[in-house]
Amino acid sequence: MRNLIALFACTLAISTASANDPHAAAKPAAATPAAPAAKPGASKAEPVKLAALETPKPAPPSAKAAAAQALSEADAEAELSAKIAARLALMRANQAARLAAAAKAKKVSVTRREAVSAITQPAPARPFHSDHWSYEGETGPANWGKINAAWSKCDTGTRQSPIDLRDGMKVDLEQITFDYKPTGFNVVDNGHTVQVTVGGGNFITVQNRSYELLQFHFHRPSEERVNGKGFEMVVHMVHKDPEGKLAVLAVLLERGKGNNMIQTVWNNLPLEKLDVVNPNVVLDVAEMLPQRRDYFTFMGSLTTPPCNEGVLWLVMKQPMQASPAQMALFSRMYPLNARPIQASSGRMIKESN
Numbered sequence: 001m002r003n004l005i006a007l008f009a010c011t012l013a014i015s016t017a018s019a020n021d022p023h024a025a026a027k028p029a030a031a032t033p034a035a036p037a038a039k040p041g042a043s044k045a046e047p048v049k050l051a052a053l054e055t056p057k058p059a060p061p062s063a064k065a066a067a068a069q070a071l072s073e074a075d076a077e078a079e080l081s082a083k084i085a086a087r088l089a090l091m092r093a094n095q096a097a098r099l100a101a102a103a104k105a106k107k108v109s110v111t112r113r114e115a116v117s118a119i120t121q122p123a124p125a126r127p128f129h130s131d132h133w134s135y136e137g138e139t140g141p142a143n144w145g146k147i148n149a150a151w152s153k154c155d156t157g158t159r160q161s162p163i164d165l166r167d168g169m170k171v172d173l174e175q176i177t178f179d180y181k182p183t184g185f186n187v188v189d190n191g192h193t194v195q196v197t198v199g200g201g202n203f204i205t206v207q208n209r210s211y212e213l214l215q216f217h218f219h220r221p222s223e224e225r226v227n228g229k230g231f232e233m234v235v236h237m238v239h240k241d242p243e244g245k246l247a248v249l250a251v252l253l254e255r256g257k258g259n260n261m262i263q264t265v266w267n268n269l270p271l272e273k274l275d276v277v278n279p280n281v282v283l284d285v286a287e288m289l290p291q292r293r294d295y296f297t298f299m300g301s302l303t304t305p306p307c308n309e310g311v312l313w314l315v316m317k318q319p320m321q322a323s324p325a326q327m328a329l330f331s332r333m334y335p336l337n338a339r340p341i342q343a344s345s346g347r348m349i350k351e352s353n
C-alpha cells in the first residue's frame, strides 16, 4: 500500500516537472496537442485522499472488525491501484502526443529549410572522400578530382603534370649539382607503383636550393613526352628541401642494356603489396643518372592524387637504358601506371642549350 502511494506521489511529481519544462513551454502553441479533458480536480483531489489513507488507523477491536477492516483496506487498495493505472495511462498518452507533435514540427521546419535552400543554392554535391584511385575505369585519372574533395587540383589545377615538353626556351641552364652516394633503402609495392625509399644524405642543388632525395618510383609508359614522343618507362626521383618544397627529377628509360640499380631493386621486390623489404645491401642512386646532364625544367604538380602544385620538375634529356627483361618484369606488375598528358596552359618550359 505504502509503495503504491509513494509511486503515485512520484508520478505526480514527474508530471508537474514535465509541465514546467522550459523546452516544452518554448514549443509553438500549434505543436502542443490539446490536453485531453482531465477529470475535474483529479490531480488536486488525489493527494488529499492519499493523505487520508495514509493516516494510521486505530487497532481493530475484534476479529470480525479486523476482518472487515482488512476487506475495506483491500478494496481501497484495489480502487487506488485502478486510479493510479488510469492516471499513468493518461500521462503516457499525453507524453506520447507531445513527442509526436514535437517531431512533426521539427520535420516540417527541416523540410521548409531544404525547400528554401533548394531555391537559393545549387544542389550540394554528393559527399566524396574516398582514398581509392587507379589508372583506369571509374577511379581513373579523369575522375581523380571528383573522388576526394582534397584532390580537386587534379581537375582544376593549371600547373599539372605530366606535360609534353615542346617549344622550350633554350638557355644556359645551370648544372644540377648531384651529391648522391651508396645508401640503405627499402622497397614497397604501394598498389600504384614500386617505390624505393632511400636513407638520408642524397642531395641535389639547383637554383640555390638543396633538396634531399626521399624516394624514387617507376611509371610505365613514361608520363612525360618530349616533342610528342613517349618512352617505355620513367623513374621519378622525389626530393624535398627544408621548407617542404618538392623537386622531382625524371629519368626516361628506353630499351637497351641492363641497369645495375634497377636490378638491385627488382631483386628485392616484396611478395605482397604494402609489405616492406629492407635489404641488407646498399643502393647507388648515381647509377640511375645519364652521362649528359642537360635537362628540361618547368613548374608542375604531383602526377598522382592529391595533384599538389608548386613542384619543380627537372627532366633529364638523355634517357637511361634498362634491359628488355627488366622492362618486362615491371610490366607484369604495372602494365599501365601513367597519368595522361595535362594542358601546359602557356607555362614556361626551359631547356639546356
Ligand SMILES: [Zn+2]
Binding pocket: 217, 218, 219, 236, 303
Ligand atoms: Zn611519379
